[in-house]
Amino acid sequence: MKTLLIIGMHRSGTSAVARIVNMLGFNLGPSESMGEPSSDNPKGFWEQLPVRNLNDFLLRSVGATWDNPHSFAVDNLTERTRFNFFRLADRFVSRLRGDAPWAIKDPRLSLTMDAWRPLLQEPAVLFVYRNPIEVAGSLQARNN
Numbered sequence: 128m129k130t131l132l133i134i135g136m137h138r139s140g141t142s143a144v145a146r147i148v149n150m151l152g153f154n155l156g157p158s159e160s161m162g163e164p165s166s167d168n169p170k171g172f173w174e175q176l177p178v179r180n181l182n183d184f185l186l187r188s189v190g191a192t193w194d195n196p197h198s199f200a201v202d203n204l205t206e207r208t209r210f211n212f213f214r215l216a217d218r219f220v221s222r223l224r225g226d227a228p229w230a231i232k233d234p235r236l237s238l239t240m241d242a243w244r245p246l247l248q249e250p251a252v253l254f255v256y257r258n259p260i261e262v263a264g265s266l267q268a269r270n271n
Contacts, residue, residue, distance in 0.1 A: 130249075131229070131231075132240060134232075134236045134240065134254055134255070135254055136257070137194075137262070137266065139234070139262050140255050142173050142232070144253065145173035145174065149230070152228065153230040154228070155230055155231070155232070156222075156223060157222070160175050160177055161176070162179065172232075174231070178232075178233045182233055182236065183235065184208075185242055188205070191238075194270075212242060213245075213246070231243075
C-alpha cells in the first residue's frame, strides 16, 4: 500500500484518525497547504486545502455540497469538469507520489472518491465510522 484515503462523515473522527496515521509515518502533504485548526476542531483537521477545494469544485459543478450531495456521481460531471479536475488533482498527487506512504483525508472523499481513483495506484481506504445520531448531534452543535 502506497496511498491511503481516509473517509467518513464530517464530525465522525476522521481528523483524529488522520493525525494518528500521520504519527505512524504517513505523509499528509505540505504543511503550507494544510488547513488551520479552528474553534470546533482545535487540534486540526489534518487535511489539505487543495483536496478540499477540488472536492468542493466537483460537488458544486453539479449543484451539490457536502451537506446536500444530490446523489453526486462522477458520471454526472461534464467532460470539461473532469478534465479540469484531473489536471489539478494530478498536479497535487504528483507532489506526493515520491513520499510513500502518504494519505489524504477529507470527509468529502466519501462522495468524490471515484473521481480520485484513476490518479492513485491501488489506494487503501480507511473508513471512519461514528454512530450517525452522534454525528448529527455534533453537526447540530457546530452548524445549528
